[in-house]
Amino acid sequence: MKTRxxxxxNRPPEDPWNEIRPGLWMGGHVRAGEEPVVVGREFxxxxxxxxxxxxxPPPGVEHHxxxxxxxxxxxxxxxxxxxxxxxxAEAVRAGRSTLVRCHAGLNRSGLVVAQxxxxxxxxxxxxxxxxxxxxxxxxxxxxxFVQYLESGLPTARLLVGLGP
Numbered sequence: 195m196k197t198r199x200x201x202x203x204n205r206p207p208e209d210p211w212n213e214i215r216p217g218l219w220m221g222g223h224v225r226a227g228e229e230p231v232v233v234g235r236e237f238x239x240x241x242x243x244x245x246x247x248x249x250x251p252p253p254g255v256e257h258h259x260x261x262x263x264x265x266x267x268x269x270x271x272x273x274x275x276x277x278x279x280x281x282x283a284e285a286v287r288a289g290r291s292t293l294v295r296c297h298a299g300l301n302r303s304g305l306v307v308a309q310x311x312x313x314x315x316x317x318x319x320x321x322x323x324x325x326x327x328x329x330x331x332x333x334x335x336x337x338x339f340v341q342y343l344e345s346g347l348p349t350a351r352l353l354v355g356l357g358p
């Protein structure tokens with residue numbers, strides 16, 4: 195399955211990950227220059243929307259993976275975004291350090307982190323603005339993902355499930 199768009203004009207951020215709000219981090223598997231980012235034991239929970247061999251986390255760190263494209267999502271994939279956002283919000287409320295990551299840490303992780311922030315009480319515009327402020331101005335540049343957030347993920351999931 196193709197999970198990354200190849201038409202990227204945006205470089206990955208310099209930082210491997212950034213704290214979006216206390217306990218909630220957003221990052222990628224690579225940073226500027228395609229330098230690999232490997233997760234060790236920095237986090238209590240890692241939620242990955244892209245996976246690359248040798249990029250961690252090590253055994254003993256709670257890790258969930260859902261392969262997801264950086265493009266239109268199907269009903270099951272939107273449900274996984276919702277599930278990951280609930281896991282992240284619960285972990286943050288419990289004081290657990292949580293990393294949400296994808297390839298460059300811009301779109302897929304941004305979708306989950308923004309939805310997590312909504313679950314923690316922010317509005318959608320506030321969540322999107324905070325992700326862009328703390329991670330990168332290029333975060334959530336996938337307008338379809340912004341539309342999913344604006345319509346509400348449950349509504350987006352139902353609409354996608356109706357088909358063409």
